Amino acid sequence: MYSLPEPIRHAIESGRAPSPPQVLLRLLQMVDDDSTTMASLATLVEQDPGLCTRVLTAANSSAIRRGKQFSSIESCLMALGTRLVRSIATCLSVQSLFDERTATRSVDLSAFWTHSLLIAELSRSLATSSGYPRPDEAYLAGLLHDVGELILLSALGEPYLKLLAACADEAELSARESEQLGVHHGEIGTWLADQWHLDSSFADGILFHHAPAEQIVTAAQLPQLVWLAHQLSSCDEVPDELERLAGQMFGDCGNGALSASRDGAEQRMRVFADAIGIAPPERSRQAGAGGLPRVLGVRQPAPDSAAERQMAAIIGDKALLQPLQQDLCTLESDAELLLALREAARILFDLNQLAFLLCDTADGRLTARDIAGQAPIFRQVSILPEAQRSLAASAALSGEICSSYDQALPPATSLMDVQFARAFASSGLLCIPMLGRSRTVGVIVAGLTADQHQRLGHRRSGLINFGRIAGVTLESWRESQSARKESEEKAAAQFARRTRRAVHEAGNPLTIIKGYLRILDSKLPQDAGVHHELSVLGEEIERVASIVRRMSEVPASREDEQTVDVGELIRELLLLYRETLFDSRGIAVESAVPGKPVRVACDRDSIKQILLNLWKNASEALSRGERFELSLTDDVLHQGHRFAELRLQDNGPGMNEAAMAALHRSSQGPLGAARGGRGMGLAIVGTLAQQLGIPVTCRSKPGHGTMISLLLPADRAERRGKSEAKPN
CATH class of the missing domain: 1.20.5 (Single alpha-helices involved in coiled-coils or other helix-helix interfaces)
Incomplete structure (x- = not known):
């Protein structure tokens, strides 16, 4: 993993990659349009380095990633889900209007944006023509090759702005960055890509795009593609030396092939720019400035009084938090709610490392056993509501923000706080109470440096309101569920x-x-x-x-029922219900059912009822553009008996624990006793499965979809034995 000098790493922790307002406007319009698909949303995000950075960071966070690698923007968006994407879009758009770090300068990102998009299109075109197996990966590496400039611009402010204004092209900028900062923007982008856990060659494509020609020939193919795209974008005519070098790296490209690739990429870039409303610069300007963010002028802010600064901070925070509160009310689970709060804290307050501790209603202890995507230490603790135990306990009791950098520190530092800070790899903690209407719901624990704490000093009221919104929303959601x-x-x-x-x-x-x-x-x-x-x-x-x-009962299994061809039954039901449940809702269905008969020793009507209940629940849970997969496998051996496995899988929002528990409830209990977020249907499925002797497995996590596996007994004796073993 690429490392940075410690001062630079601390500085860029609060850096963010801004996006042109035209792009953010289009994003807002799309997330508010119910007909927008994930594919069309990904197309927009893939055109802007700033949005790509946000989406990749959110999707590859520990709360969502869970060991998976998301290398495409569409897969990232699918993992985040439509509601979380809408929340991120709202926060980004409103934050861009009230960010004080951009209010005192005027920077035109049009040239940077079109340059990045041109390199992306050209990298993909070259990847396709040279036989690189992952052209979309080359596109993304090209799009983000200069993202380090945006991060440095946001994190360092005026010093970097002056550095930009003094440079004529990217080569000069890179040299001056290394001289004055000890690191150049390519290294910043590489470090960021490593945080996303992407393949090392992807990060190398960002790192080596300024490498000398004699060195790039020794690199892997992806860095060579981005380097060549960068070189082609900066020249009007392709020089013979570049043609020769391209032939050395990728073989004979054909006479005029490089010029054709560049012209085609530029044409596509201009189409996108025109659709968004950004005027691309002339090619001569591209060749000179290389797509640097253009400094229009630096306006020194007039000195404000303390009261004016505080008033501006309060108004800005209110404007930031109101749309967030509206978006949080649309979420459908506490896991979704915590994910949205995590991303909102990252966007609005630059809190990149945080965890949630919730108060137990019985004894007030702070725990996080049921919250996924956090460091293991948070799942292991149960903190008594005593101020000396931890800063988190002190914040919960006082209802005030507590931090490691407060003037009035406790006489002895809590070892629990030391463990939390180590888990975040930070020097200190910030604890924000989540206040409900009548009690403290929990605490947001964030890792941060002394510099970050100082920058957040004038936004204390905004942090308190953020915690209050989180607490009230969590409390309201739980009350409504109850x-x-x-x-x-x-x-x-x-x-x-x-x-x-x-x-x-x-x-x-x-x-x-x-x-x-x-x-x-x-x-x-x-x-x-x-x-x-x-x-x-x-x-x-x-x-x-x-x-x-039997009107009030779940249909009992009938032992004298003949075996049923479950494959044929699935095909019949798909013919009848696919259009109504899935196609009309824009949900893609993929089925893998053998053509040969797959006979199981189960009641046909009960199997039909199980399938229809599961399909109906999936149809109600999934959104347009999401996917439902159905597969059937015969001759599965389980504990010495033969079964057919029926597997249903989707990439939707997932199920809560109560819903999953309904699949394993007692067949003698009332139907309403264990219903989860997907209604009575799962309780019926669980009861029927027990009556038929069908083992059920369910795996589901918020944001990662659901997989349900049913083992249908092919051996009648096995099914009868299981049924007889049940107590009357």
């Missing part, structure tokens, strides 16, 4: 009572009718030709009575 669950349980109980009453009332006349039929049968002469018809009529009335008795 009220919804209570309401559903009451409705289910009321329905069950009414059903039992209806069954009882319907049973009486049916019993009377059966009695009259027996009397009529006994009174008719033996040679009357209607005895058989009366017998059939009696059987049908008994069947109706049986159906009525």
